[in-house]
Amino acid sequence: MTYDGPTSLALCFDAPMQSWGIRSRGIIRDTMTEPTKSGVLGLLCAALGIDRNDDAALAELARLRLAVRVDREGVVERDYHVTQNVPTTQGTGHRTVVSERYYLADGLFLVVLEGDERLLTRVAEAVERPHWRLSFGRKAYVPARPLLARGEGPTSRTAEKALAAYGWLENSATARASMKSQTIRPGLRTVVECPADALDAEARHDQPLSFVEGNRRFAPRTVRTGEVPLTDEMISAGEKLCF
Numbered sequence: 001m002t003y004d005g006p007t008s009l010a011l012c013f014d015a016p017m018q019s020w021g022i023r024s025r026g027i028i029r030d031t032m033t034e035p036t037k038s039g040v041l042g043l044l045c046a047a048l049g050i051d052r053n054d055d056a057a058l059a060e061l062a063r064l065r066l067a068v069r070v071d072r073e074g075v076v077e078r079d080y081h082v083t084q085n086v087p088t089t090q091g092t093g094h095r096t097v098v099s100e101r102y103y104l105a106d107g108l109f110l111v112v113l114e115g116d117e118r119l120l121t122r123v124a125e126a127v128e129r130p131h132w133r134l135s136f137g138r139k140a141y142v143p144a145r146p147l148l149a150r151g152e153g154p155t156s157r158t159a160e161k162a163l164a165a166y167g168w169l170e171n172s173a174t175a176r177a178s179m180k181s182q183t184i185r186p187g188l189r190t191v192v193e194c195p196a197d198a199l200d201a202e203a204r205h206d207q208p209l210s211f212v213e214g215n216r217r218f219a220p221r222t223v224r225t226g227e228v229p230l231t232d233e234m235i236s237a238g239e240k241l242c243f
Contacts, residue, residue: 006158007117009124010166011147012241013109018074019137020104022206029101031076031137034068034191035111036206038218039137044123045211049131052211062208064115067159069228070189071169074107103141108169114159124153145171149241163190164228167237179235187227194224 013035020032020039041061044050050057083097113120127134127147135141155162168188170176179185194201201222209217 005156006114007120007154008112008114008157008159008162009120009154010149010152010162011111011113011127012145012149012169013107013111013136013147014144014169014171015136015141016106016144017077017136017138017141018104018107019102019141021102021137022204029099031102031104033074033076033104033107034070034189035109035136036204037062037066037193037221038206038208040066040111040113041208042211043134043136044126046132046134047126047130048122049126052213055210055212058208058211060119064113064119065159065193067112067114067163067192068190069110069112069163069166070107070191071110072106072108072175073189074104076102077105078102103137110163110166110169112159112162112166114162117154120154124148159192163192165234165237167239167241168230168234169238169241176235176239179230180232185230187229190226190228191223192226194222196222198222198224200224 018031018035019029020034020036021030022032022036022038023030041058041064044061045052045058048057050061079101080098083099086095086097087093088095113123133139134143134147136143157165168176168179170179201224203220204223205218205220207219207221209219
């Protein structure tokens with residue numbers, strides 16, 4: 001099937017724990033409060049079976065435009081990892097290293113990719129039958145439900161239109177009932193990739209150039225933070241997506 005105009009694919013990122021690091025160096029591993037482009041593309045590489053040394057395949061994925069809608073804000077938490085028998089910098093002995101690793105608890109995100117229809121079709125097929133196990137930033141942080149809702153796939157609309165119309169992904173009956181009863185609702189935060197000269201654009205250093213072990217490289221990209229209203233239609237449409 002051929003679509004006219006921009007094509008986008010909507011995915012659900014739901015898990016008890018997620019980690020989207022952007023400045024993870026040394027003993028402190030941070031997390032952003034929404035999925036990063038490097039993290040999303042790393043997951044897509046796993047789904048498609050793309051080797052970390054295949055920079056050409058990564059570059060094709062990196063041309064996709066990323067937009068995120070926060071359907072439930074996560075809580076930033078911290079845990080500690082202890083590594084024993086780490087060689088000292090002088091090479092004269094060993095030491096114990098304690099690292100701080102941050103993660104996002106109970107976050108729920110609508111992740112929208114915009115770009116080439118054929119590539120998005122491949123991505124949709126791959127996330128349903130991934131080559132390698134999928135995870136959200138760490139191997140132990142696996143999805144709580146399928147990334148792609150049953151019967152869903154690439155659609156002929158921009159990423160912005162998908163963010164503003166796609167069903168609300170919240171699957172808590174209590175939360176859904178509460179929102180239905182409210183006439184004034186909080187908006188849903190969005191982070192959308194945009195041109196560098198766009199109004200209110202901010203830089204993020206998470207555009208992956210290479211995932212080669214020992215030589216991971218990234219470039220800056222620009223995003224714009226905003227929000228979309230949570231409408232009655234989105235709440236109703238989301239009921240069939242919460243499986």
